[in-house]
Amino acid sequence: MTSLKRTGLYDAHLRSGGKIVAFAGWKMPVQYSSIIDEHQTVRTAAGMFDVSHMGEVLFSGPDALANIQMLVSNDISKLKPNRAVYTGMLYPGGTFVDDLLVYRLSEDTFLLVINAANTLKDYEWMRDNIRGNLVCENVTDQYTQIAVQGPNSIEILKKLTPVDLASIRYYRFERDSVAGVDSIISRTGYTGEPGFELYFDATFSDKVWDAVLETGNNFGLKPAGLGCRDTLRLEAGMALYGNDIDDQHTPLEAGLDWIVKLSKDDFIGKSALVEQLQKGLTRHLIGFELTERAIPRKGYEIFSGNEPIGEVTSGTLSITLGKPVGMGYVRHGFESLGTNIEIMVRGKKFPGRVVALPFYSRTRGN
Amino acid sequence: MNYPADFRYSKDHEWFKMIDDSTGAIGITHYAQDQLGDVVFVELPEIGKKLEKNDVFGVVESVKAAVDCYMPLSGEIIAINELIEKQADILNSDPHGEGWMIKVRIDNPDEGSDLMDKAAYLAFLEELE
Structure with missing residues (x-):
C-alpha cells in the first residue's frame, strides 16, 4: 500500500481508531467503531467525515464561466457567487465523465469538486476541452475537506465560527473562519441530513478536525468513515459514480433530468441527450x-x-x-x-x- | 482476542472444533468477523445436507460484503445455529462461542490434517497484516 496517498488527517484517523482501507488511490478510514453505529450517529446526532480524497479544480479568469458552461450540463450562468450547484460533466455521447459540485467563489473564480477516483481523468478532460483566457488548476492537495453531518451539526459548528450558520441555505456557502482557520463553509452533504462541508488549507487539517471533535463530543458527534458514507447516501437516494452513474449511462437515464439544462447554449453531450429524448429512453x-x-x-x-x-x-x-x-x-x-x-x-x-x-x-x- | 487452543483453523478463516469422535462445530474466526465488520445476515444450510470439504456451507453478509463459508472437512449437517439467523451480530460479539454456525457429523477426521493449530493460525494472521 506504499503508493497510496494519505490525507492530512491520516494520523488523526489512527488516533481515533480508524480502520484504514485502500480507496480510489487513498488510504482512508472505512470505519472507526462500526458502520451501523456511525450511520445511526449521523442520523441522530452528528458525524464528521474526512473527504479530503475528493478532487478540487480551480477555474479562474475572464473565460472561466464560458468554459465551465461548455463542460457541464447544468446552467452555471445563473449561479450567483456564494452558491453551489450539482451537475454532470459529460462525454459527447451524453454519458458521465463525472458528477460534481461547482462553487462560484467570485464572478470569475470557480471551485469544481470531483470524485477521488476520477480526479486525474477529469482534470485531463478539462484541460483538453478548455480554451481562451483562464487558468485551470488541480488544487486537490492544497485542500482538506471535512463533512460535518447530522441534526446536531449546526449547534456544534456554531461554537467554532462567527458565521450565522442557520442563515446559510442549502447549496449556499460562506467564507469565514472555523476554529480560527479560513474556510469555505458549505451547506451541502452526501448523507440526507442537515450539515456542512468545510474546505480549508490542508496545513491546518488537525486544528479544525480536533476542534470539531472536541466541541462535538458534548453533542454526540463521532468520527465517521467511508462505510457509513455509502449507506447514508444510498438511503438518501444519492447516486454514486462508479455504481449508479458512469461512462455508460446518461443523466436522463439516471433520472437526473434536473441537472440537464437543454435550454442553455451548447455543452458537451447536449446533442446526444436531445437525440436520446427524441428517440425515447x-x-x-x-x-x-x-x-x-x-x-x-x-x-x-x-x-x-x-x-x-x-x-x-x-x-x-x-x-x-x-x-x-x-x-x-x-x-x-x-x-x-x-x-x-x-x-x-x-x-x-x-x-x-x-x-x-x-x-x-x-x-x-x- | 482469545483463539481457543482446542480449535483448528482454515486459511479461509473458519474454525473447527471436535465435539466427540465423529462430530464437530464450525464457525468463522474473530479475524474474519473483524474484517467483515457489522454482520447483518447469515445463510445456513439445511440439516441433513452432505457436503464435501471446501464446499460452500453458508454465507455471511456484513454491511460491506458477502462472503462464502467453506467446509473445513467433509460431513453431514446435523445442527444449525438458529440464534444467529435472528441475531446475526452475535458473529461479531462472540464468533468462537455463541456465534457457532453449524454442527457436522464428519466423514473422516484425517481430512482436518491441513488445518492450523492456534500457534500456526496466529502466525498466519501475522503474515496477513
Missing part, C-alpha cells in the same frame, strides 16, 4: 425495496418473472429503515412506482417492487 435508474430479507448488491440481476430486465447498481440492508433497498437500471416499461420485480441473490429470486427515491428523507418525517 430505453432504460431507467430505479429505486427498489425487497419484501424478504436478503441483501441486493452491485451486479445482481433484476427480473420480471423469468425475464431479465436489468442490474443492481447499489444495494444494502437499510440501517435506518431495517429493510433491503437498492438502485439499479431496468428496461423501459418496468420503471413505474409499484412495479413488481425480483432480484437474483445467489441463485434465488427475492421479490420486491419499484419505490420512490429517496428511501429516507428527514423532512418526510422518517
Whole structure:
C-alpha cells in the first residue's frame, strides 16, 4: 500500500481508531467503531467525515464561466457567487465523465469538486476541452475537506465560527473562519441530513478536525468513515459514480433530468441527450425495496418473472429503515412506482417492487 | 482476542472444533468477523445436507460484503445455529462461542490434517497484516 496517498488527517484517523482501507488511490478510514453505529450517529446526532480524497479544480479568469458552461450540463450562468450547484460533466455521447459540485467563489473564480477516483481523468478532460483566457488548476492537495453531518451539526459548528450558520441555505456557502482557520463553509452533504462541508488549507487539517471533535463530543458527534458514507447516501437516494452513474449511462437515464439544462447554449453531450429524448429512453435508474430479507448488491440481476430486465447498481440492508433497498437500471416499461420485480441473490429470486427515491428523507418525517 | 487452543483453523478463516469422535462445530474466526465488520445476515444450510470439504456451507453478509463459508472437512449437517439467523451480530460479539454456525457429523477426521493449530493460525494472521 506504499503508493497510496494519505490525507492530512491520516494520523488523526489512527488516533481515533480508524480502520484504514485502500480507496480510489487513498488510504482512508472505512470505519472507526462500526458502520451501523456511525450511520445511526449521523442520523441522530452528528458525524464528521474526512473527504479530503475528493478532487478540487480551480477555474479562474475572464473565460472561466464560458468554459465551465461548455463542460457541464447544468446552467452555471445563473449561479450567483456564494452558491453551489450539482451537475454532470459529460462525454459527447451524453454519458458521465463525472458528477460534481461547482462553487462560484467570485464572478470569475470557480471551485469544481470531483470524485477521488476520477480526479486525474477529469482534470485531463478539462484541460483538453478548455480554451481562451483562464487558468485551470488541480488544487486537490492544497485542500482538506471535512463533512460535518447530522441534526446536531449546526449547534456544534456554531461554537467554532462567527458565521450565522442557520442563515446559510442549502447549496449556499460562506467564507469565514472555523476554529480560527479560513474556510469555505458549505451547506451541502452526501448523507440526507442537515450539515456542512468545510474546505480549508490542508496545513491546518488537525486544528479544525480536533476542534470539531472536541466541541462535538458534548453533542454526540463521532468520527465517521467511508462505510457509513455509502449507506447514508444510498438511503438518501444519492447516486454514486462508479455504481449508479458512469461512462455508460446518461443523466436522463439516471433520472437526473434536473441537472440537464437543454435550454442553455451548447455543452458537451447536449446533442446526444436531445437525440436520446427524441428517440425515447430505453432504460431507467430505479429505486427498489425487497419484501424478504436478503441483501441486493452491485451486479445482481433484476427480473420480471423469468425475464431479465436489468442490474443492481447499489444495494444494502437499510440501517435506518431495517429493510433491503437498492438502485439499479431496468428496461423501459418496468420503471413505474409499484412495479413488481425480483432480484437474483445467489441463485434465488427475492421479490420486491419499484419505490420512490429517496428511501429516507428527514423532512418526510422518517 | 482469545483463539481457543482446542480449535483448528482454515486459511479461509473458519474454525473447527471436535465435539466427540465423529462430530464437530464450525464457525468463522474473530479475524474474519473483524474484517467483515457489522454482520447483518447469515445463510445456513439445511440439516441433513452432505457436503464435501471446501464446499460452500453458508454465507455471511456484513454491511460491506458477502462472503462464502467453506467446509473445513467433509460431513453431514446435523445442527444449525438458529440464534444467529435472528441475531446475526452475535458473529461479531462472540464468533468462537455463541456465534457457532453449524454442527457436522464428519466423514473422516484425517481430512482436518491441513488445518492450523492456534500457534500456526496466529502466525498466519501475522503474515496477513
